[in-house]
Amino acid sequence: MSSFYSDASIVLIPSGYKNQKIYCAKPTDGTGDLTFTRASSATRVQSNGLIEKVRTNLILQSNSFNTTWTTATSTVTSGQAGYDGTNNGWLLTRTGTSGYLAQSLVQSTLGVVSVYAKANVNNWFRIRVSATASSSAFFDLSNGTLGTVTSGQTSTITSVGNGWYRCTLTYSPTSSDVRLYVADADNDVSGTSGSVFIQAAQWELGDIATDYIPTTTAAVSAGPVSGLPRLDYLNSTCPKLLLEPQRTNLITFSEQLNNATWDNTLYPVTVTANQTASPSGYVDADLITPTAASSRHAVGESASGTAGSVYTASVFFKKGGARYVVLADGGDSPWHIVTADLDTATITNQTNATGTITSYGNGWYRVTCTFTRTNTSTIDVFVGASNTASAVSLPSFNDVTLTTFAWGVSLELGAYATSYIPTLSASVTRVADAASKTGISSLIGQTEGTLFVELSNLNNSIENEQIALSDGTDANTIKFVFGSVVGGVKAEGKVSSVAQFGITKTTSDFVSNKKIALAYKANDFVFYYNGEQVGVDTVGTVPAMSAFAFSAGSSVFLAAGNVKQLLIFKTRLTNAQLAELTA
16 A cells, blocks of 8 residues: 555645644645635544533633733732642732732623632632622632532532642623632631632633633634644544534533523423533533423423424433433424434434434443424424333333433534534534645646545435545536435546546445545546446546545535545556555
8 A cells, every 4th residue: 555655646644734724644845735624613523532622711811810810909929839830820919808810801601710729828719700790609728628609600629739729610691700819718808918829710611611721812722623624533543534514503502401491391300410521521411310290301402493304413322320312303293203222322213213323432322313394393302311212202201210411412404413513502503624725736647647535424315525636616527426416426527517427336325434546547537436446438538637625616515524545646547556545
C-alpha cells in the first residue's frame, strides 16, 4: 500500500487540521490541503471515546482579577501559590463591610459559575450571582463542606488538593453579575477584614462546571467550534473525517430532563439531575425513576410536527434497574415507539417506526426512533423505562425499581440521527460540513488519473450525494454519486454537461465501510468497489479539472459520511492495482 501513497499526487488520511483547514499528508507544501467550512458549533467523539461538545468560558480575564474585575472595599494581590502548582493564585482581601470582587455579565440562560478557593485568614467563601436574582452559596474552605445555598439552586465544593477547592454555583436563567466574597461564617459577610485565596474563575452555560478554560480579553471556547473539522473516533481507534448535512435539534432542553419544559406528570416519573457520568465524561446524566402513581411512566417534551415528514428522535440510555428502555412519539395516532434491550444491545420492538441502537462505551447506548408523521399535531417525545421487550404504547407497570439513566435527547427532521446537537432553552441548528480545494489542476491528471476514497455514508436513504473532481461546476466532472437516485454508487463523467460514461454498483447498503476507485483515460474508464471490478466503459473523453470537493459544484450535492482516506493519482492505475487498492 505504501507505493500507492508515494505515487499519489494527493493523500488525505484524516489526522491534522486547524480552523477551516484539513491537512493532506501529500503534498507536504500545503498546496493540496482542503478548505473546510461549517458556520456553527458541533460535537464529535474524541480518541478517548467521549463526546466532545463546545464549551465556553464567558468570564473575561478569568485569572487576572485586577483587570476587568471591579472591587468593592476589597483588594486583590497576584503571585500567590495556586492549586495547580504555579504562582498564579490571588489573595482576595476584604477592607470594609461586605467587601467583594465582581464582574458584570448579563445572561438569560441557565448557567454555572466556578472558582478555585483556599482558606487563609478566613475559612468561609461566598459566590453570588445577580443582586436581583440573589443566587448565592457559602463554602467552608476548612473542611470542604457547603453552607447555605439559595433555594432552587445547586452548588458543589470539590477538593483539588493542598487545601484548594473548586466551588460552583448554578444560577437562575437571568443574571447580571458574579460577586466573590470573603465570608466570616455561613450566611455571614458582615466583617470588615480577612482574606481567602482564589484562582481561575469560569462562567458557562449549562448546569454543571466543566474543565477550566483560561480567558483574557474575550470569551474563549474549546471543542469543535465553528469552522473546525471534526475527526471522529466513534467505536474506532482511527479517526474519520465526519461530514454531515445541516440539521436542527428541535428539543429545547436536550440534557436537562428535569427542566419544567419536560413533562414528568402525564406519565409520572421523578427525574434526578446529574447522577452519573454521561457519554461526555461529565456527571450530567439524569436518573428517571417511575412513581407508583400511574401504570405508565415517561418524561416528555413537545415540538411542532408536519404531516408526511420523516423525523428521527434519539437519546442516550444507560442501564439502571430496567433492562428495557422506550423512545416514542406519543403525539401521533397511532404512536411511534421503539423499545431497546440494554443487556443485549438490540432493538426488540418497532411499532410504526424503525429503530437503531449504537454503543458509545461505558454502558451507554444511543437509541433512535425514525417515524413518518400522519398529522400536523405536536410531536411528543417520551423517554422512559419498560418492563417488557414489546409494547405498542408506553408499557403499564408500577415498579419503582425500573430506573434508567438518560442524556442527550434529539429530535431531527430527517430519516436518521446525526451527531448529537446539545440544546439549552431553544432549538439549535448545526450547519452542514463542506470540504473542497480549488486551483489544483497540476495535482489532477488532465488526460488520465484515478480517484480513490474509503468511507462510510451516514445512512441508507441518501439522495444524490457526490464526491467529485471538476472545474468547480457540475458541468465538467469525474465523480462518484451515491443514493437511490442512481440505484447505488455510480462512477460517472461529464464534459460540458454531456455524459461521457456511467458505471453503477447496485446496492442499498451505504453505511458499511467501502473502498471505491475510479480510473479514467480517454475511452478507458473503470470502476472498482471493495476489490471487485464493477464495470468498464470504452467510450468517452476526459474534462479539464482544477478542483476537488465532497460535492459536485453545488451545496445540494454535499456528501455526508465518515471519510477514512482519499487518494488522487495523475495516472490511470492498472486494473490489478485498483483491485489491490480497494481490497
